[in-house]
Every structure is written in structure tokens, then in C-alpha cells.
Amino acid sequence: xxxxxxxxxxxxxxxxxxxxxxxxxxxxxxxxxxxxxxxxxxxxxxxxxxxxxxxxxxxxxxxxxxxxxxxxxxxxxxxxxxxxxxxxxxxxxxxxxxxxxxxxxxxxxxxxxxxxxxxxxxxxxxxxxxxxxxxxxxxxxxxxxxxxxxxxxxxxxxxxxxxxxxxxxxxxxxxxxxxxxxxxxxx
Numbered sequence: 001x002x003x004x005x006x007x008x009x010x011x012x013x014x015x016x017x018x019x020x021x022x023x024x025x026x027x028x029x030x031x032x033x034x035x036x037x038x039x040x041x042x043x044x045x046x047x048x049x050x051x052x053x054x055x056x057x058x059x060x061x062x063x064x065x066x067x068x069x070x071x072x073x074x075x076x077x078x079x080x081x082x083x084x085x086x087x088x089x090x091x092x093x094x095x096x097x098x099x100x101x102x103x104x105x106x107x108x109x110x111x112x113x114x115x116x117x118x119x120x121x122x123x124x125x126x127x128x129x130x131x132x133x134x135x136x137x138x139x140x141x142x143x144x145x146x147x148x149x150x151x152x153x154x155x156x157x158x159x160x161x162x163x164x165x166x167x168x169x170x171x172x173x174x175x176x177x178x179x180x181x182x183x184x185x186x187x
Contacts, residue, residue, distance in 0.1 A: 004145050005158035012138035012162060016131055016169040023127035023173055027180045030119050035068045035105045045077065045084040054084065068103040075099070108184070116184045124177035128170050135166040 028038040037060040044051040054060070058072035058081065072081055078096050085094045085103070095102045108116070142158040 002150050002154045008141050015134045019130045026123045034065050035062045043084050043088045046080045066105045070101040117181050120180045127173040131169045138162045
């Protein structure tokens with residue numbers, strides 16, 4: 001196979017790896033009834049006028065399967081952390097006892113589980129669309145190589161390889177989504 005095509009395949013694969021990592025991160029944010037520090041990823045706290053990730057203003061612990069405890073580095077941050085959690089609208093009300101913030105994750109109802117499964121399916125579809133777009137870009141780049149001493153047969157072979165890579169990555173997205181769905185539906 002031509003080196004130019006190999007480079008396009010390597011680039012496509014690297015981009016698809018990033019898409020998988022992003023998809024995994026998005027799926028982690030969807031809570032499955034168990035407390036995990038990942039639920040708080042993306043929550044920004046007003047730290048003296050600067051939006052700062054929650055993980056950088058305090059420690060987050062999970063003493064049991066349904067509780068998260070946030071211990072801020074400074075006592076003055078209790079109220080801003082509490083406000084940031086409420087504004088993030090993650091469906092959990094923070095309890096401030098003056099030294100720590102406790103988040104009790106409520107058990108999921110059947111209806112809420114079904115809503116979360118819908119979210120998982122939407123996120124998985126976004127991941128599949130991203131991977132298909134990467135495939136399209138890679139195929140376009142391979143077609144553009146026609147003028148650079150690459151034969152039509154090599155281009156067809158390259159496109160076939162891109163499709164094989166795409167299928168493998170879409171399967172990875174499906175497996176992650178399936179695992180998350182199973183996690184959510186487990187009572």
C-alpha cells in the first residue's frame with residue numbers, strides 16, 4: 001500500500017481514538033444511580049472571579065455507593081461550590097454542613113432509568129456520527145491523492161481499509177453504550 005494512503009489511515013485512526021475517548025467521557029457523565037466523582041466533571045466554581053473546575057478547589061470522595069463528599073481547600077468556597085452544583089442541574093441537591101458538602105445520589109426510578117438510556121443512545125449516536133464524518137474526511141483526502149502517483153486500485157484499497165477501521169470504531173462505541181445501558185438498568 002502507498003505511504004500517502006498509510007499516513008491518511010493512521011491520521012484517521014488517531015482522530016477516531018480521540019472521538020472514542022470523548023464519547024467515553026460523555027457517557028461517564030451520565031449517572032447510573034451510583035456516586036462517582038466523574039458526575040461532577042465539567043462543573044465550574046467561581047473561584048475569586050475565575051471559573052475553575054470543581055476538582056481543583058477541593059477533594060471529592062465517595063464513602064459509599066450513594067454519597068459524594070466534597071471537601072473544599074478553603075472554607076470560603078463552600079457557598080460557591082454549592083451554587084455551582086445547583087446551577088449545573090445534575091439532579092442532586094448539595095447539603096452544606098459548614099465544613100463539607102455532601103451529595104446523596106437518589107435511587108433511580110424506572111422512568112428516570114429509561115430517560116438515561118435515551119441519553120446514552122443519543123450520545124452513542126453522536127459518537128457514531130463523529131466517526132462517520134472522520135471516515136468521510138479520510139476518504140476525501142485519499143481521493144485527492146489520485147494526482148500524486150497513487151493508482152485507482154490503491155485508492156479503492158485505501159477506502160476499503162478506512163471502512164474496516166470505521167466499522168471497528170463504531171463497534172467500540174456500541175460496546176461502550178451497551179455497557180452503560182446495562183449499568184443504568186441494573187437495579
